[in-house]
Each structure stands twice: as structure tokens, then as C-alpha cells.
Amino acid sequence: MIPFNKAVYLPRALEYVAEVVKSSKIAGDGKYTKLCSAWMEQHFHAPKVLMTTSCTAALEMTAILLDIQPGDEVIMPSYTFVSTANAFVLRGAKCVFVDIRPDTMNIDEKLIEEAISEKTKAIVVVHYAGVGCEMDTIMDISRKYNIPVVEDAAQGVMATYKGKALGTIGDFGCYSFHETKNYTMGEGGALVINNEDYLERAEIIREKGTNRSKFYRGEIDKYTWVDIGSSFLPSEFNVSYLYGQLLMADEINNNRIKSWRFYFESLKKYEEEGIIELPVVPSECTHNAHMFYLKWRNVEQRSEFIDYMKEKKISCVFHYVPLHSSFGGEKYGKFTGIDRYTTVESNRLVRLPMYYALEKEELRYIFDTITEWVEKI
Numbered sequence: 001m002i003p004f005n006k007a008v009y010l011p012r013a014l015e016y017v018a019e020v021v022k023s024s025k026i027a028g029d030g031k032y033t034k035l036c037s038a039w040m041e042q043h044f045h046a047p048k049v050l051m052t053t054s055c056t057a058a059l060e061m062t063a064i065l066l067d068i069q070p071g072d073e074v075i076m077p078s079y080t081f082v083s084t085a086n087a088f089v090l091r092g093a094k095c096v097f098v099d100i101r102p103d104t105m106n107i108d109e110k111l112i113e114e115a116i117s118e119k120t121k122a123i124v125v126v127h128y129a130g131v132g133c134e135m136d137t138i139m140d141i142s143r144k145y146n147i148p149v150v151e152d153a154a155q156g157v158m159a160t161y162k163g164k165a166l167g168t169i170g171d172f173g174c175y176s177f178h179e180t181k182n183y184t185m186g187e188g189g190a191l192v193i194n195n196e197d198y199l200e201r202a203e204i205i206r207e208k209g210t211n212r213s214k215f216y217r218g219e220i221d222k223y224t225w226v227d228i229g230s231s232f233l234p235s236e237f238n239v240s241y242l243y244g245q246l247l248m249a250d251e252i253n254n255n256r257i258k259s260w261r262f263y264f265e266s267l268k269k270y271e272e273e274g275i276i277e278l279p280v281v282p283s284e285c286t287h288n289a290h291m292f293y294l295k296w297r298n299v300e301q302r303s304e305f306i307d308y309m310k311e312k313k314i315s316c317v318f319h320y321v322p323l324h325s326s327f328g329g330e331k332y333g334k335f336t337g338i339d340r341y342t343t344v345e346s347n348r349l350v351r352l353p354m355y356y357a358l359e360k361e362e363l364r365y366i367f368d369t370i371t372e373w374v375e376k377i
């Protein structure tokens with residue numbers, strides 16, 4: 001079976017993890033946490049990166065930092081992972097779902113302004129498939145209405161918009177290092193703080209509401225409870241597993257891009273024949289080959305395709321059930337405007353296997369199998 005995803009595994013990871021085990025410094029904020037945050041700050045030109053236990057945790061931290069209160073509204077796409085919404089719903093917010101663009105599957109920046117109300121406290125954008133949203137327009141709206149922007153850049157590590165790393169453009173960026181993402185530590189993430197007004201409080205919230213980070217830096221002589229907070233910091237086991245991948249970030253990225261290009265180039269003829277649609281990457285964006293998706297005519301054709309591929313031992317998957325049509329979405333959110341693309345486009349989309357070190361023969365076999373299927377329909 002060709003799996004849909006395989007976590008990056010580098011033999012060197014064992015050395016770093018073993019060092020942590022032997023050092024007995026296994027809690028959070030040790031050597032590898034510092035190395036990973038410093039690496040990202042330097043390579044992404046990010047003012048501050050705080051490692052977290054997940055992207056979900058990083059999103060939850062932004063909701064606390066933005067002081068989201070019951071009744072507040074948060075604008076976001078409906079076509080996203082549940083954590084984008086839940087992080088804010090946990091603080092009592094209502095999700096205001098906006099339609100997506102059919103080309104990138106990202107929030108339609110032209111529809112955001114209409115969704116703003118007196119109660120809007122944040123705009124959360126999702127860089128789907130590691131392809132950036134139209135950030136210039138989104139940041140203009142943010143400045144015009146003085147509403148902060150959170151980038152859910154879970155899928156966007158190592159991708160850029162107009163030369164800027166995704167996650168470093170809004171007030172906050174949230175990365176995921178989950179097993180299914182380009183770089184992984186099992187479960188993990190990071191919060192990028194671009195608006196330095198939030199920096200001091202972010203450290204406190206991440207450290208159970210205490211000023212322990214200041215204490216460790218020797219800035220105060222004892223640490224105490226100063227604010228609300230939780231435990232958002234990952235253990236050194238996880239972070240040390242990630243570190244080796246960051247050192248090889250370009251190589252991992254290039255390898256994925258190569259597989260992505262193979263899919264794109266070989267499937268282009270079916271797009272030209274009007275059989276499928278392929279992803280669009282706007283010229284402002286460099287992507288990170290987080291995923292390769294294509295779109296069939298409708299949900300029935302997609303299901304038949306997934307079944308056919310499964311028979312041929314290739315795992316292809318779809319996502320997301322749009323949040324506004326889920327139980328949680330109906331309870332905690334509302335769709336504004338017309339659902340022109342969210343439901344229709346999400347029903348057509350399927351993801352092909354994509355991971356680091358996907359082999360040439362595997363890619364060939366996947367393409368040949370798609371060709372067999374195309375000849376049948």
C-alpha cells in the first residue's frame with residue numbers, strides 16, 4: 001500500500017533524542033527548544049517564535065492574547081481544520097465563516113470586509129496547502145478596521161508570500177509540527193509573534209500564567225502567578241526530534257517540490273482535456289508542496305476515484321467537511337454571504353500521496369493508475 005502520508009524520519013533524529021534522554025533535561029524550554037525557535041526566527045525573519053505542544057495550542061494562545069470574550073466574532077473560512085475555529089470558540093467567540101476562492105481554496109479576501117461587524121475581534125486566515133492567502137489585501141483591511149490577523153500557517157512552514165515567510169505577516173502565525181505536516185515532532189507546533197506588543201504576555205500564558213521565563217533569564221529573583229495561562233510548552237523529546245529536520249529544511253522542501261512537480265506536469269494534460277482541475281499557485285507565492293490535490297467533477301466521481309485507487313493499493317483522502325455544515329459549526333458559527341464555492345469545491349477535492357522521499361517508482365505507479373482510471377470514465 002502506498003500511504004497517503006509518512007512522517008519524515010531522519011536517522012540523525014535518534015542522536016538528538018538520545019542526547020536529551022541522557023542529559024535528563026527532558027522538560028520544556030531546554031537546549032533544543034532554544035535551537036528550534038532560534039532557527040525559525042533567523043530563517044523566517046520572525047521577531048519571536050515560541051514552541052508549543054501543537055498548532056491548536058498556538059491558536060488557543062492567540063485567542064487568549066487577543067482577549068476574546070463571549071459574544072465576540074471571529075472571521076475565518078469554513079473550509080479548514082476544526083482547530084482554527086475551536087481555539088476561539090473555547091473563549092466564547094462566534095465563528096463568522098466566509099467563502100473561499102476556488103483557485104487556491106483560501107479565504108476570499110474580497111468578502112472579508114462585508115463580514116466585519118462591531119463585534120469582530122480577529123480575522124483568521126488559513127494558508128491552505130502551504131499556498132499563501134492574498135495577504136496585502138487582508139493586512140490593508142486589518143489596518144483600516146484595526147482588527148488583528150492570525151495566520152493559521154499549520155501547513156505553511158517554509159512557504160512565502162511576496163518573499164515573506166507565511167506566519168510572519170499577520171500579528172500572529174501558528175505552525176504545526178504534527179505527524180502529517182512537512183516537518184514533524186509527533187505532536188507539536190509554534191507560535192510566531194510578529195506584533196511585539198504581545199510578546200511579554202505570550203511568554204506568561206505559555207508558562208501557566210507565571211513569569212517563569214523572566215526568572216530563567218535572571219530578570220527577576222522569583223517567579224509567581226501573574227495572569228491566566230496554561231501549559232503550552234512541549235517537552236525536549238519532541239523538539240529534539242524536529243531539530244534535525246529544520247537543519248535539512250531545504251532538502252526536505254526540495255524533495256517534496258520535486259514530487260509535486262511530477263504530479264503537476266504529468267497530470268496537466270488531463271486538465272487541458274477538461275477532466276480534472278489542478279491547484280493554482282499565485283505568482284506572489286512560493287509554496288512548500290504540503291499537499292497535492294486535484295478536483296474531479298463532483299462528489300460521486302471523487303468517491304469512485306478514491307475506491308479505485310484503494311483497490312490498487314494507493315491511499316488518497318479528502319477533507320474537510322466545511323465547518324458551517326458540521327454540528328459544531330452550526331452551534332458555534334454562521335456562514336455570511338453565499339456559499340458559492342466552499343461546499344461545491346470541497347466535495348470535488350482529493351489529495352494524492354505526498355511525503356518526503358516519495359519514490360520515483362511510486363509516483364510513476366500513482367500516475368499510471370490515475371491514467372487507467374481516466375480511460376475508464
Ligand SMILES: *Cc1c(COP(=O)(O)O)cnc(C)c1O
Nearest residue numbers: 054055056081083154176178189
Ligand atoms: C494540521 C492543522 C491544524 C492543527 O495542527 P495541530 O498541530 O495538530 O494542532 C490546524 N489548522 C490547520 C489548517 C491544519 O492543517
